[in-house]
Amino acid sequence: MQGLMMDRPLLISSLIRYAAEFHRDTEIVSRSVEGPIHRYTYADAERSSRYLAQGLEALGVGIGDRVATLAWNTWRHFELYFGVSGMGAVCHTLNPRLFAEQLIYIVNHAEDRILCTDLTFLPLVEKLLPQFKTVEHVIVMTDEAHMPDDVPDNYLCYETLLEGRSDDYQWPEFDEDAAASLCYTSGTTGNPKGALYSHRSTVLHSFACCMKDTLGMCSQSVVLPVVPMFHANAWGTPYSAAMTGAKMVFPGPGLDGASVYELVDQENVTALLGVPTVWLMLLEYLRAEGKRIDGVESVVIGGSAAPRAMIEAFENEFDVRVLHAWGMTELSPLGTVNTPRASELDLEQEERLKLQLKQGRGIYGVELRIIGPDGQPQPWDGESVGELECRGPWVSSAYFKNEGGDILHDGWFPTGDIACIDSNGYLQLTDRAKDVIKSGGEWISSIELENEAVSHPGVAEAAVIGIAHPKWDERPLLVVVPVGDFSDKASILEHLRGRVAKWWLPDDIQFVDELPHTATGKISKLELRTRFEDYEFPKGDN
Numbered sequence: 001m002q003g004l005m006m007d008r009p010l011l012i013s014s015l016i017r018y019a020a021e022f023h024r025d026t027e028i029v030s031r032s033v034e035g036p037i038h039r040y041t042y043a044d045a046e047r048s049s050r051y052l053a054q055g056l057e058a059l060g061v062g063i064g065d066r067v068a069t070l071a072w073n074t075w076r077h078f079e080l081y082f083g084v085s086g087m088g089a090v091c092h093t094l095n096p097r098l099f100a101e102q103l104i105y106i107v108n109h110a111e112d113r114i115l116c117t118d119l120t121f122l123p124l125v126e127k128l129l130p131q132f133k134t135v136e137h138v139i140v141m142t143d144e145a146h147m148p149d150d151v152p153d154n155y156l157c158y159e160t161l162l163e164g165r166s167d168d169y170q171w172p173e174f175d176e177d178a179a180a181s182l183c184y185t186s187g188t189t190g191n192p193k194g195a196l197y198s199h200r201s202t203v204l205h206s207f208a209c210c211m212k213d214t215l216g217m218c219s220q221s222v223v224l225p226v227v228p229m230f231h232a233n234a235w236g237t238p239y240s241a242a243m244t245g246a247k248m249v250f251p252g253p254g255l256d257g258a259s260v261y262e263l264v265d266q267e268n269v270t271a272l273l274g275v276p277t278v279w280l281m282l283l284e285y286l287r288a289e290g291k292r293i294d295g296v297e298s299v300v301i302g303g304s305a306a307p308r309a310m311i312e313a314f315e316n317e318f319d320v321r322v323l324h325a326w327g328m329t330e331l332s333p334l335g336t337v338n339t340p341r342a343s344e345l346d347l348e349q350e351e352r353l354k355l356q357l358k359q360g361r362g363i364y365g366v367e368l369r370i371i372g373p374d375g376q377p378q379p380w381d382g383e384s385v386g387e388l389e390c391r392g393p394w395v396s397s398a399y400f401k402n403e404g405g406d407i408l409h410d411g412w413f414p415t416g417d418i419a420c421i422d423s424n425g426y427l428q429l430t431d432r433a434k435d436v437i438k439s440g441g442e443w444i445s446s447i448e449l450e451n452e453a454v455s456h457p458g459v460a461e462a463a464v465i466g467i468a469h470p471k472w473d474e475r476p477l478l479v480v481v482p483v484g485d486f487s488d489k490a491s492i493l494e495h496l497r498g499r500v501a502k503w504w505l506p507d508d509i510q511f512v513d514e515l516p517h518t519a520t521g522k523i524s525k526l527e528l529r530t531r532f533e534d535y536e537f538p539k540g541d542n
Helices: 012-022 042-058 075-086 100-110 119-131 158-162 199-210 232-244 257-267 276-289 308-318 349-356 446-454 489-496 525-531
Strands: 027-031 037-041 066-070 090-093 114-117 137-140 155-157 179-185 193-198 222-225 247-250 271-274 298-301 321-327 334-337 360-362 367-371 386-391 413-421 426-432 437-439 442-444 459-469 473-482 508-511
Touching (some): 012 199, 012 232, 027 042, 027 075, 027 257, 042 075, 042 158, 066 100, 066 119, 075 090, 075 247, 100 193, 119 137, 137 158, 155 158, 179 232, 193 199, 232 247, 232 271, 232 321, 247 257, 276 298, 308 321, 321 360, 367 413, 426 446, 437 459, 446 473, 489 508
Parallel strands (some): 027 247, 090 179, 137 155
Antiparallel strands (some): 027 037, 334 360, 413 426, 437 442, 437 473, 459 473
């Protein structure tokens, strides 16, 4: 016997249509590439998205065609999310921070037919376009007043493309399992690989983001995603905001502390989302200028492990709750969020901070397990360590065009993260499989060492890599960006003693002006290992 419920497809267009119907006057505010602050409503956004769909159809874009974006977080990028997917095409976000060779490979592999770009990235597009084999038109995301002169005929103005379209256009209906958006991840080996999201997976992921136990979005929220829309779809916030009618505030190209603060202050932002490097800039600005962010209720930190010092700074200095989260492009991307259970609300500060440093509990829809070196699932005891695997309705089952072949392990997605899970279901990442330091047959967590190092007042940023050692196989080297002219290695080592196991202490510390970062804001351990490939520990090392 089956239930007697309507079978209605879960489509991305239903999200923006809902927002326009029930939250039509709620604002979407953006810092524009051209300069001024732009504001309009969900009703305006839905209408423009329908105009965009018609404009793309006029260019010959059809079901399943890929439309690429090379753009900041703005209202036009927001419209592309819904206009492209809503008409049945695939919205393919490109990361402008990638190397030129990577962008060329990705665009050609995706077979993008249209490329939509902000003015900022026009020089990059003009340089690479001859090598984009399938791109037929470049849509410049601006109005006629700011459209560059003397552009080729296949360069079109975004706002002009929307003009003269019909208000009678209705969003089409199709299979909810149809492809909706495409995000490439660099992975660990080989060429970048595409995670291809469906309408169904995106809508289900949006439901998860709105749960109070996860990101807790609602119609009273004012959300500022500093995480880029080209990075795992801004963690799904454009979709979940539309689902709830939350006010959206987009930072555009202004990601520095002063620019982010201005929007937070002027628009009464309640929720911030981004990677630790962005919050470091905001904290530095707030301290230097004596500013407050009293309206902010939560800061979601993901992309990299949240340092203890950062959690303490937001909570102790600014009374803002930190939500530590973990995910991956292949998970759409949300996997875990660190929201306390009722029994943990009254923990003493030190115990609460220890808990907050973990990546959180699995959210409904994502199953987790730890696989040990013997290939068997490990117990959830907070000590047994192995590779983290996931499965669920918004977890990738394969890469676009089946790159990499069969990626699943017995039906589970291997994340490449080394982790443990405690008896209450809290996940703690100890390292990436490729970054863990193997010393004398034991594992040293570079993440934990880095977090403790950053809590030293003289350390602005830190990274730990393994260096070959004749006796111990590998030993940790701590690479530090100092605060000012600080250079006291002994002080850092003394700070680490008692916080980590004695045999975890780094064999040396190197001070650098800056650390290399990946296109998604994470510290590039690969580049760091290359930089120190000829490094040798000081003589006399044990």
